[in-house]
Amino acid sequence: MKYPYENKNNPILSFSDMSRHNLQADCENCFGFCCVALYFSASEGFPVDKDAGKPCINLQSDFRCSVHKSLRKLGLKGCIAYDCFGAGQKVAQVTYGGHDWRQVPKSAKQMYEVFLIMRQIHEMLWYLAESLTLQQTCHIQGELSSMLNETERLTLLSPDSLIELDVAAHRGDVNTLLLQTSELVRSEVQPGQKTSSRHQKTLGRGLDLIGANLRKNDLRGANLRGAYLIAADLRGVDLSGADLIGADLRDADLRGANLTHSIFLTQAQINTAKGDSDTKLPISLTRPIYWSK
Template sequence: MTYTHGDNGDKELSENHRDSASFPSTSLPNLRIDCEKCFGLCCVALYFSASEGFPKDKDAGKPCIKLQSDFRCSVHKSLGNKGLKGCTAYDCFGAGQKVAQITYGGHDWRQAPESAKEMFEIFLIMRQLHEMLWYLTEAFTLQTDLHIKNEISFMISETERLTHLSASSLIELDLIAHRNKVNSLISQTSELVRTKARREDKTPSKHQKTISKKLDFIGADLRKTNLRGADLRGKYLIAANLRGVDLSGADLIGADLRDADLRGANLTNSIFLTQAQINTAKGDFNTRLPMSLTRPTSWSK
């Protein structure tokens, strides 16, 4: 099935939301992990590699060796001490509990092994939809152009509707087509925010460099680079030195922050940053984070 917005949808949007943008029903708390309501789906559905910070190499569809019969992780409280960064970094954006409690009505893959393969596939699809909802919800709060804000509100409602489809309909969903529409709205919002941040930047250009368009900044020292309003989407910032850097208005969607030094950095107004990214980085109590994110307990004082 190919998902299309369609001319009728566009017309309905413009007629129903011409004067004001309604706040979307989906909120960030609904897009947070609630393992108590899940069936350990991330511990089964995903492929694991020990070299990437997981307990042991395993194939997709096979339970992790640490997953217990009650779907709890036997080493959850000591993931950091055991160096299991892959586990601490993963975030399903609340897709696990949606699949477990809504799509499958509380029936787990052990109770119904015949549906296990399908459930794991649905989980991967749902995670992508919930990730889109996370970014769209943030975009809605950032966007000031009323027309685009209306479109974002509509897209949130439509994406939320898709998450409630039956398992068979979800499998047939054209995620690429839907993601392209979502990405367009997110990109427009990013450009708006970054442009504003650059205009408000009072830092003399002669004292700081601007970031290049290359993707690889692994291990780079970026302390003297002006990153206000920077486009850091998808960039490799692994082990980069961002200590004390002001990242206001910087777009970090998809940026790889593994072991990046964020001590003293200001990310308060950075955009499209996720908890999973923060969990892989290094920071301290002087690191300023967006209100939607939680400071990792592993960060030093």
């Protein structure tokens, strides 16, 4: 795969161009892996309780979902939110060369395991690719580029090699660069803020902000990595430069919020939140059609 930043005449093209072709789910070229490989429960917004490796009751013989157009109406928030970052079609068409788990049932269990690993790798690619588009990372672009190339190389490994891969160790190496990226971006947004302020003391990584009213908080450049923002009120809040990697935005109210220059935000996170036509999103993400106007 040739990434946009490898073009010498145009070093960094828009992240949306890259993600659209390489890191977004293409269900037409997948074999319904997310509907089979994953464990899920009705309490988490899925059709029924289902064991990993068992096909969803709504998965058809052509690997399409029979209720896809009615997911929201049926209240299947888990299905709406899930994103494989393009891992499904990679496993289906590249790793297994177009052979599906029904054609080769003896390889089904291995395929599911490989898909779960590939999904993790593709998520890392998403964050690394975004990091490369940020002006603040100009001094670490070499390291980011090398790490992205190495991560992409891993996606081309054989099934056996992928299963043996130490994903946690690689994620640790990737996260080191993502943390550097976060610090570079956030420090540029925060110069005018006092680092010892109440804002810095009360907001940070992994916080429980469930249901919190954050409309009066200055969240520019905030470290919200892994924060629980479930049902939080973020109406009209400026989240420029805020690091939202892994933040739980389920039912968070983003109406009128500005996330244009927030970092490490994914479509899955946006799909679980509430927004409207005034919510500003990064160019790499799509406004859900069910958001209020």
